[in-house]
Each structure stands twice: as C-alpha cells, then as structure tokens.
Amino acid sequence: MQSREKEILKVAEKMVRKGGYNAFSFREIADKVGIKSSSVHYHFPTKADLGAAVAFYYTENFLDRLGNLDELIKARKDPIKTYIKVFRDALTKDKHMCLCGLLGAEVNGLPPEVAGQVKIFFERNIEWLTQAYLLKNGTTAAKKAAMHTLALLEGSMILSNVLGDIKVFDKSIDSLA
Amino acid sequence: MQSREKEILKVAEKMVRKGGYNAFSFREIADKVGIKSSSVHYHFPTKADLGAAVAFYYTENFLDRLGNLDELIKARKDPIKTYIKVFRDALTKDKHMCLCGLLGAEVNGLPPEVAGQVKIFFERNIEWLTQAYLLKNGTTAAKKAAMHTLALLEGSMILSNVLGDIKVFDKSIDSLA
DNA sequence: GTCTATAATTTGATAGAC
C-alpha cells in the first residue's frame, strides 16, 4: 500500500470514529490530505470501497496491537489484561470510539462490503478472546466468556464516551480484571 | 403533541436506529409520512431539533416500558430481569438497535442538542438501575453494578446485531440473569 | 498519480401563497 493511501485511510478512520460512516466525505478527506476529491476516487473508487478498507486496516492494526497469544502466555502476561488495555488506549490515547464498535451499531445502514468487514472484526476478536480464555481457564465456556468481554468493552466505551468520563469505563469493566 | 408530529418522530426514529443521525433526511421522512419536506420543517425547524426530539421521546418511552420500580418490587418481580427484557425486545420485536446506544456511539459527531439528550438517556437509565440494585442487594456498589449492566446490554446489542444472531445477545449477558 | 471540469443528485433550509 502506498503512503497516500495510508494517509487517506488514517484521515478517514478518524472521521468515521467521530460520527460514523456518513460522517466523512471525499472532499473533506481530500482537503485534509491536501489533494483533490477526484484523486481520492482514484485510490478508492467508491465510498463503500473506502469504508471497507478503513474497517479492514483497523482490524489488522487492532489485532497487531493485541500481539501473539502464545508469546503473551510465554511471557506470563495475562492476555485478558492486554486485551482490555488495547481497548482502553483507544479511548484515552486516540480519544475516539472503537471504529468497528461504532460501525457495528449502525451496521443495518451500511453498504454490504463495509458491513462484511465489520462482521469480520467481531469474529476475529471473539476468536482471539476464546483462545485466550481457553488457555487461561481451560473452560468449555470460553466462547461465552469471549462474547461477554467484547460486548462489555464495546458498551463501556459508549457509556464512557457519552458521559465524558473515563472512570465510567473503568467502573463498568471492573468485574473483568 | 399532535399526531403528525408523532408520525414524523416514529418514522425518524426508525431511520436513525438503522443507520445513525446522518441516515435520515427531511425529504425521506416527508415521503414516508406523505407530506412535503417543508412541512416537516414546520414541526421541527432544524435537523438538530428533530434529532433531539427523537432522542427525548425515545427516552420517555423507554422509561415508561421499564415501569415504576416500587411497583415492580411490590409485585415481587425482579427489576433487573424486567430491564433486560425491555432491551431484548428492542432487538427482537423492533428489530433495531437501541436508538441511544447508536447515537451514543457517534456522540462526538452530533449537534450539542442531540448529544445532550442522548446523555440524559444514559444518566436516567443508570439512575433507574442503581435504585434497582440498591433495592435488590442493598449494596453500596449499586452504581457500579448499574453501569456494568447498561454497558453490557448496549454492547451485547451491537454484537448480536453485527453477527445477526440473537443467541449472541443471550450468551453475552448470561452472567446478568 | 494528480489534476480540471463537470454532472446528477441530495441535502438542509427559507419565503410566501393558500
């Protein structure tokens, strides 16, 4: 991927994480990147293409930040605590919602390509968490625990974001840690 | 409130719950109600006015459905189970996300009037749940439990909606019931 | 790869007639 495309994706991600899929336009992105809107169309033909690409690279980056599960175990790090930290950092450092949490909320109004990528984010995260719970507790209820954790984290992000208080996030997820 | 305004609010709510604040327009609403877009402007001068009104009446209806807490206790009904049912019904009967859950996710991109109303939804719900936990358990950790429950329900709604499976909702919130 | 130019559509909003 070229650096221009990276720039575009970065700007687009920020805008989507602020107000959802309909909160960005080719012109606005072009202005911020310093090119023309038609140039954005060159890299991403349609809005759905760009939206799906944003969701795809967000998922990749997110899983990268989680790191390799086996290595975490080897280093005697609690994978669940790592997982929580990645979520929390999104709220405190990026100062924005989880992109796929937001797009997940409005999934019924998204173009199929975008909705599909959002679904993949959730599937891959549940997969990661399920493995983490299996390694940690060896329980057969690992998948249920995974869905519980992901749901609680996404919901806590919304609560904390609306009420404008990071302590709300910490209190809501207290039972996880 | 007149019936026309009710009609407009009803149609608008449905559209917002599908794709967020930017997923409805005065023209689309007018078409579905059977009037002209300028007539919608008569009832709700600006889009922010309409958005805030939708959030306000959604909150009122939601709290109405919860019912009076003291009466629930008197009738020996578990208020938490009632609360969960109201959320679950939104997903199964209305077949849509919680309006304020969705708007809460994109709160950073909303006009202040709308964001304010969304915030009130969360405040009032935490209040209701806190009282419920106080009555049920008499615990001082009632507010924390309230935030946990609300966050988990909103997050579970997103998960279930994205993955297109109501069982995901039930599994995610299993620890609540 | 980025540009100019432009098209077609949609959008939020207003003025004034009935």
Added chain:
DNA sequence: GTCTATCAAATTATAGAC
C-alpha cells in the same frame, strides 16, 4: 398546517488532460 417554489451547498462519481 400544508403547500409550491426555490436556494445554496454538499455529495458521490466520471471523463479526460497533464
């Protein structure tokens, strides 16, 4: 209270020059 008429701006998208 609803309509017609209209507006300016924004939006997605395309064709073709450099």
